[in-house]
Amino acid sequence: MRGEWGTWSEIGNGMALFRSPGSPLPPSLRLRRLLNPSRSKLSFRFPTTMASSSSASASEHAESMPVSAKLFHVPALNAHEMEQIADKTMDRYSRSNDAKRKGRGTVIVWFRNDLRVLDNEVLFQAWSSSELVLPVYCLDPRHFAATHYFGFPKTGALRAQFLIECLEDLKRNLVKRGLDLLIRRGKPEEILPSIAETFGAHTVYAQKETCSEELGVERRVRKGLWLVALPSVSTSIELSGAGPSIDAKPQQASGTSSKKGPRLHLIWGSTMYHIDDLPFRTDHLPDVYTQFRKPVESKCRVRDCIKAPKYLGPAPSTNDWGCVPTLKQLGLSLVQVKLGMKFSGGENAALSRVYEYFWKKDLLSTYKKTRNGMVGADYSTKFSPWLASGCLSPRLLCKEVKRYEKERVANDSTYWVLFELIWRDYFRFLSIKYGNSIFHLGGPRKVKSSWSQDEKLFDCWKDGRTGYPLIDANMKELSTTGFMSNRGRQIVCSFLVRDMGLDWRMGAEWFETCLLDYDPCSNYGNWTYGAGVGNDPREDRYFSIPKQAQTYDPEGEYVAFWLPQLRVLPRDKRHFPGRSYIQQILPLKFGSVPGQHGTQAISSDRQRKSRR
Numbered sequence: 215m216r217g218e219w220g221t222w223s224e225i226g227n228g229m230a231l232f233r234s235p236g237s238p239l240p241p242s243l244r245l246r247r248l249l250n251p252s253r254s255k256l257s258f259r260f261p262t263t264m265a266s267s268s269s270a271s272a273s274e275h276a277e278s279m280p281v282s283a284k285l286f287h288v289p290a291l292n293a294h295e296m297e298q299i300a301d302k303t304m305d306r307y308s309r310s311n312d313a314k315r316k317g318r319g320t321v322i323v324w325f326r327n328d329l330r331v332l333d334n335e336v337l338f339q340a341w342s343s344s345e346l347v348l349p350v351y352c353l354d355p356r357h358f359a360a361t362h363y364f365g366f367p368k369t370g371a372l373r374a375q376f377l378i379e380c381l382e383d384l385k386r387n388l389v390k391r392g393l394d395l396l397i398r399r400g401k402p403e404e405i406l407p408s409i410a411e412t413f414g415a416h417t418v419y420a421q422k423e424t425c426s427e428e429l430g431v432e433r434r435v436r437k438g439l440w441l442v443a444l445p446s447v448s449t450s451i452e453l454s455g456a457g458p459s460i461d462a463k464p465q466q467a468s469g470t471s472s473k474k475g476p477r478l479h480l481i482w483g484s485t486m487y488h489i490d491d492l493p494f495r496t497d498h499l500p501d502v503y504t505q506f507r508k509p510v511e512s513k514c515r516v517r518d519c520i521k522a523p524k525y526l527g528p529a530p531s532t533n534d535w536g537c538v539p540t541l542k543q544l545g546l547s548l549v550q551v552k553l554g555m556k557f558s559g560g561e562n563a564a565l566s567r568v569y570e571y572f573w574k575k576d577l578l579s580t581y582k583k584t585r586n587g588m589v590g591a592d593y594s595t596k597f598s599p600w601l602a603s604g605c606l607s608p609r610l611l612c613k614e615v616k617r618y619e620k621e622r623v624a625n626d627s628t629y630w631v632l633f634e635l636i637w638r639d640y641f642r643f644l645s646i647k648y649g650n651s652i653f654h655l656g657g658p659r660k661v662k663s664s665w666s667q668d669e670k671l672f673d674c675w676k677d678g679r680t681g682y683p684l685i686d687a688n689m690k691e692l693s694t695t696g697f698m699s700n701r702g703r704q705i706v707c708s709f710l711v712r713d714m715g716l717d718w719r720m721g722a723e724w725f726e727t728c729l730l731d732y733d734p735c736s737n738y739g740n741w742t743y744g745a746g747v748g749n750d751p752r753e754d755r756y757f758s759i760p761k762q763a764q765t766y767d768p769e770g771e772y773v774a775f776w777l778p779q780l781r782v783l784p785r786d787k788r789h790f791p792g793r794s795y796i797q798q799i800l801p802l803k804f805g806s807v808p809g810q811h812g813t814q815a816i817s818s819d820r821q822r823k824s825r826r
């Protein structure tokens with residue numbers, strides 16, 4: 215029933231029950247949810263087109279605005295410019311052909327969330343320990359299924375489109391270096407053993423992941439590979455650089471014949487600071503960010519980038535490299551982004567955005583002052599979609615910041631980008647320490663409290679129909695573009711959790727569907743913080759909408775951009791439009807909103823203090 219505006223709710227025995235939108239839950243389900251709220255699995259209405267009906271009015275609005283005001287390409291460069299910039303950066307971070315290959319036979323590079331050529335240790339180690347590298351990408355159907363608790367699409371159409379662009383770009387860049395990208399649809403644990411057998415590959419190299427779904431796939435791939443009978447192959451495998459914590463079963467190196475199947479060699483690669491360089495074990499990670507950041511900054515060094523060889527070929531021979539899929543083949547359809555930010559996927563676009571933000575526009579030098587903005591593309595770096603898909607290495611970003619500091623200016627702003635990237639590292643390492651608890655209702659601290667799963671309230675939040683312009687504008691931006699500012703994310707998270715009292719996982723899963731930059735560690739890490747169930751008990755915040763509106767959108771420019779009906783109002787009325795806008799779905803928990811129907815509530819001292 216994907217794509218239809220009806221609601222399927224699963225009930226215990228696996229049967230599906232159709233309900234018309236807005237009708238109450240059936241008694242059996244209501245009872246089950248009441249008894250066991252954390253386990254109930256619901257499916258909500260969702261469109262397969264992500265620029266959905268909720269954004270229809272915004273798109274219509276786009277028609278009546280000047281072109282320059284409605285769409286921001288990120289980066290704002292054409293394909294030719296992007297290629298030129300990427301080529302230049304690739305030159306800087308590639309090695310002149312002095313590296314020697316030390317291995318034998320064929321190896322596979324299984325691309326996961328590391329869709330790049332530069333500073334890709336997986337690709338480099340695979341190349342240097344073989345004679346032939348076969349790059350493979352598996353389109354795992356599970357990535358296009360439903361989210362865990364609430365049955366939203368696991369990958370919305372906008373992120374799927376971004377992924378398609380990343381794959382096209384990766385394929386082009388690999389071809390330029392003498393390789394290609396083999397693309398298959400199916401589960402990696404089925405595809406990789408079969409390809410390894412066909413090509414006689416002795417090792418599969420891949421980037422290590424940290425969350426349970428990805429770890430499960432790693433386990434099954436390893437098992438599948440062990441069952442493959444390889445002909446006797448002489449391998450001379452270089453194991454340098456892979457920490458023992460990562461590779462569970464390192465095989466003896468040097469020229470032995472392989473009786474067991476090919477092995478899986480996992481390499482750390484997603485963070486700015488390498489896991490092996492941390493001054494503490496991940497199970498002893500401090501629970502307070504500052505207590506993590508300070509020792510890391512003072513005791514660790516960000517490693518140098520792995521310079522990519524200019525020529526990685528030859529590629530193994532095959533007539534069937536497979537194709538980058540279309541959205542339709544993935545069962546999705548896209549409405550063009552016409553308003554807000556339109557991101558381009560791929561490493562070339564990522565490197566071009568770095569060039570644009572740092573070198574062309576000098577925005578790095580003012581980042582700290584602008585980073586809480588919401589309008590346009592340039593208030594913050596917008597690196598996150600490329601970081602999440604691995605088109606961009608955080609280490610390369612660090613090197614570029616250092617180069618900028620040397621060649622232009624070093625100030626609070628240049629440092630602050632690194633400060634934020636350390637947050638990203640922190641959430642990644644926390645996912646190792648806390649495992650699956652980051653996905654659970656009580657979070658890492660196993661907090662017990664009662665949450666509602668009111669579907670009607672949730673739909674108003676998700677579709678941007680709460681009656682609070684700041685919430686509605688942000689939610690419309692999310693469904694229209696796949697992006698929301700950091701400020702916006704904190705505000706809508708606080709509203710869902712504190713004002714609506716809804717189960718935070720509903721919000722987190724909706725973000726999982728929509729965000730171009732979705733990353734399980736950053737997403738669930740931030741949501742657990744926002745919901746007050748994260749590892750740090752002090753991170754328990756209420757974001758007051760009137761205060762946030764006044765501070766971050768005083769002219770109502772942002773809300774008017776996304777909610778056309780507010781444009782006609784005087785600027786000081788746009789956040790508090792009274793009867794000129796839809797009625798508020800519920801009163802705010804703390805404080806009243808000017809011009810509305812006298813919503814007032816009383817807050818405790820503790821809550822008052824944590825208000826922002």
Ligand SMILES: Cc1cc2nc3c(=O)[nH]c(=O)nc-3n(C[C@H](O)[C@H](O)[C@H](O)COP(=O)(O)OP(=O)(O)OC[C@H]3O[C@@H](n4cnc5c(N)ncnc54)[C@H](O)[C@@H]3O)c2cc1C
Binds near residue numbers: 585599637703
């Ligand atoms: C509820 C919630 C959910 C979030 N979900 C995600 C997610 O799924 N994926 C994701 O990448 N970020 C997530 N974030 C963090 C943050 O909002 C985005 O990284 C940021 O808005 C991306 O925009 P930018 O690249 O312009 O960031 P900038 O402000 O330019 O920061 C530079 C980089 O630092 C990192 N960073 C900044 N803030 C954070 C943070 N709070 N946590 C982790 N990394 C950070 C990002 O990689 C970002 O690209 C979430 C935040 C909240 C409050």
